[in-house]
Amino acid sequence: MALPVLSSSGVKFRRVLAHFPQELSLAFAYGSGVFRQEGASAGHGENNMLDFVFAVDDSVTWHMMNLLKNRSHYSFLKIFGPKQISNIQSYGAGIYYNTLVPCNGRMIKYGVISTDTLIDDLLHWKTLYVAGRLQKPVKILTQNENGKLQAALVSNLKSAVTAAFLMLPESFSEEDLYMQIAGLSYSGDFRMIIGEDRSKVQNIVKPNVPYFQKLYSNILQDCPQVVYKHHLGRLEIDKSPEGQFSQLMALPRSLQQKITSLVDPPGKNRDVEEILLQVAHDPDCGLVVHQGEVLQPFDQAVAMRDGPVPFQREMPTRSAAGPAHAPGESPILNNINRAELSNLEVKYNYMEDSTIQKVDPEWSINSAGMWLTVTGINLATSRAETCSLQLPGTPS
Structure with a gap:
């Protein structure tokens, strides 16, 4: 056929x-x-x-x-x-x-x-x-x-x-x-x-x-x-x-x-x-x-009139935040192999780092099992809701 x-x-x-x-x-x-x-x-x-x-x-x-x-x-x-x-x-x-x-x-x-x-x-x-x-x-x-x-x-x-x-x-x-x-x-x-x-x-x-x-x-x-x-x-x-x-x-x-x-x-x-x-x-x-x-691979080798233009795409792509940045909005730039793509309407919002201001209560008996209330700034942006404490005299 x-x-x-x-x-x-x-x-x-x-x-x-x-x-x-x-x-x-x-x-x-x-x-x-x-x-x-x-x-x-x-x-x-x-x-x-x-x-x-x-x-x-x-x-x-x-x-x-x-x-x-x-x-x-x-x-x-x-x-x-x-x-x-x-x-x-x-x-x-x-x-x-x-x-x-x-x-x-x-x-x-x-x-x-x-x-x-x-x-x-x-x-x-x-x-x-x-x-x-x-x-x-x-x-x-x-x-x-x-x-x-x-x-x-x-x-x-x-x-x-x-x-x-x-x-x-x-x-x-x-x-x-x-x-x-x-x-x-x-x-x-x-x-x-x-x-x-x-x-x-x-x-x-x-x-x-x-x-x-x-x-x-x-x-x-x-x-x-x-x-x-x-x-x-x-x-x-x-x-x-x-x-x-x-x-x-x-x-x-x-x-x-x-x-x-x-x-x-x-x-x-x-x-x-x-x-x-x-x-x-x-x-x-x-x-x-x-x-x-x-996830299908998609590769292309193209020769244009003004020279060869290699182009390659592999899915999925991966995004990563940049280094330390002042708080505020920042444009997103995607690098797909050698291509750079941006969408100015989409912004990444950098926030202040999380800061712990107070832990209540401030002391406890050794038997543990007590609930702690942690007060601070931007705690909701933390990647994990865990708290690690070190008692005096214990190894770090």
């Missing part, structure tokens, strides 16, 4: 494709320049950058041919040649982007990924970077007869449905399902907290439900664990421990590993099947799967 080619005209996209070497196993266009998003004006998409991904069997050869045709698309890295560019491509999510490229009167960006790397991401969700894009409607421009790639594309869609089932209730709408699927690749993404529209998933799904149906209707109709009431737009799934265990065992390897690392105590080293069986019986099974999805 190949991904369905969407019905809208692809002439303008294929004209762009004609500028590039044709040795492609898969090429697709995606994003707001291709599919309308909720809240966007009718002509808004015509001005958006067009986004493309090209999968190639031999990255070195493809970059060599592209350098001959489109040398200006590359940053200064072009002086190092196709082999070095391919080496850079292998880092992170295994995709190399040229961006801000003028083509046929539009600005485009395009990523190049090896076919083997793409297949690995589709099957195992190692980064979910390209696999996540292919869980949402895209415009397929060309696809060769690579059987392993075609099977991996379908497997990625089935995995998205399975993961969504685990995080949804027993009965839900078709739109709920597509919202859950579209949100998979955004789980834990700091861009959804700072700098991006938090309703992005809803904006993607609502105007494009028919395209999601083209992607997933056959999978839903063939799935033995769901009752698909297509005419009502409703679904019912098996939420028994047995049903959930079957779904957990069908998840991509990377997500299974994240779930087991959340559940299995360090050093216990239980079998994955045993751990997933435990999760299947957990009333919060869906929450555990969601937490595992949030």
Whole structure:
């Protein structure tokens, strides 16, 4: 089963494709320049950058041919040649982007990924970077007869449905399902907290439900664990421990590993099947799967026109208060690897240190067991409500 080619005209996209070497196993266009998003004006998409991904069997050869045709698309890295560019491509999510490229009167960006790397991401969700894009409607421009790639594309869609089932209730709408699927690749993404529209998933799904149906209707109709009431737009799934265990065992390897690392105590080293069986019986099974999805690694190596821009995200992030600071409000600065993110509306409030002013009573007999009343300033900010006393003549 190949991904369905969407019905809208692809002439303008294929004209762009004609500028590039044709040795492609898969090429697709995606994003707001291709599919309308909720809240966007009718002509808004015509001005958006067009986004493309090209999968190639031999990255070195493809970059060599592209350098001959489109040398200006590359940053200064072009002086190092196709082999070095391919080496850079292998880092992170295994995709190399040229961006801000003028083509046929539009600005485009395009990523190049090896076919083997793409297949690995589709099957195992190692980064979910390209696999996540292919869980949402895209415009397929060309696809060769690579059987392993075609099977991996379908497997990625089935995995998205399975993961969504685990995080949804027993009965839900078709739109709920597509919202859950579209949100998979955004789980834990700091861009959804700072700098991006938090309703992005809803904006993607609502105007494009028919395209999601083209992607997933056959999978839903063939799935033995769901009752698909297509005419009502409703679904019912098996939420028994047995049903959930079957779904957990069908998840991509990377997500299974994240779930087991959340559940299995360090050093216990239980079998994955045993751990997933435990999760299947957990009333919060869906929450555990969601937490595992949030912990998905997300790495990217991008080459921009003005130079290479390495970018990496690993979840969860950790916040720590700074050194001694005068009392009062202070802005929060998040350092995510080498990136610095701030939200000026959110403040951290530094307070005076806790000070004990009085302990009552001031003396007691040796038998202890007496209640003490401690009076002071900012005691509520103490990290622990304990008091340690040292009696005269006792070791510290």
